[in-house]
Amino acid sequence: MSTDSTPSSAAPTENPAPKRIPRLGWVIVFVVLVGLVAFAYVSLQKMRPVASALPRLEQAPAFSLTSQDGKTVTEAVLKGKVTVLNFIFTRCMGPCPRMSAQMGHLNQALGPKLEDVQLISVSVDPEHDTPAVLAEYGQRFGAEPGRWKLLTGPTDQIHNVMVKGFLLPLGTDKDGMPAHSTRFVIVDQQGVIRGYEDGESPEVVQKLLMDIGDLLREGKSGSR
Known part of the structure; x- marks a missing residue:
């Protein structure tokens, strides 16, 4: 009679699995890395100046003119603020009233603050x-001397300021x-001419607001 004998087998050896970082740990690592990248990006943006698309053309000319409230205004007024400037006259039967109306719309869009x-x-x-004539004219369009100056002065100086200084044509009609x-x-905070916009364009106010925004951002970036 045969007897079946079951050979004894050795107990299997267990290989310990490598320890894994819990899923929560990976999430924390990911969040930290994203935070570091974001911090580096923001830091670089603060260090890098904001570039404006407006070129630097010419330094605005020197002048000494008189405002609608009788005060002397020189080119020093251009420093520290973005300036939008145009040339008009009160007897104009052509584009001047439209240009002044557009300037009035711009003044309202900018707001008093x-x-x-x-x-x-x-x-x-x-x-x-x-x-006095300019003061009455300015009142029609909401011009306050502290925000919107209307200037007059010697004829030869105004001609030189417009033609030689701001590089715009001036003559007489028939x-x-x-x-x-x-x-x-458009003049920047350093008194440098940065561009021109067509005063008779229906979109001139929107274009000027964009130019002003670019120069204000550029000025804040340069002051850091």
Whole structure:
């Protein structure tokens, strides 16, 4: 009679599995890495100046003119603020009322609390446009001297400021009235001419607001 004998087998050896980082640990690591990347990006953005698309053209010219409230205004007023400037005259039967209306819309869009921007309109008919005449004209469009200056002065100086300084044409029409550019001039906080916008364009206010925003951001970046 045969007897079946079951051979004894050795107990299997267990290989210990490598310890794994819990899922929560990976989440924490991921969050930390994202935070470090975000911090580095923000730091670089703060260090890097904001580049404006507006080129630096010419330094604004020197001048000494008189505002609608009888005060002397020089080129020093251009420093420290973004300036939008144009040339008009009160007897104008053409584009000037539309340009002044657009400047008025810009003034309203900027709001009274934005103190880093100013508006300037220079008369190209100074023999007629006395400070009193300009004050009455400005009231029609909401021009307050602290925010929107209307300037007059000697004829030869205004011609030089407009033609040689701001590089805009000025002449006379067949009736002997001033014939002048309708472009708005954008000047930065350092008194540098940065661009022009068509004063008769329906989108001029929106374009000027974009230019102003670019220069304000550029100025804040440069002051860090």
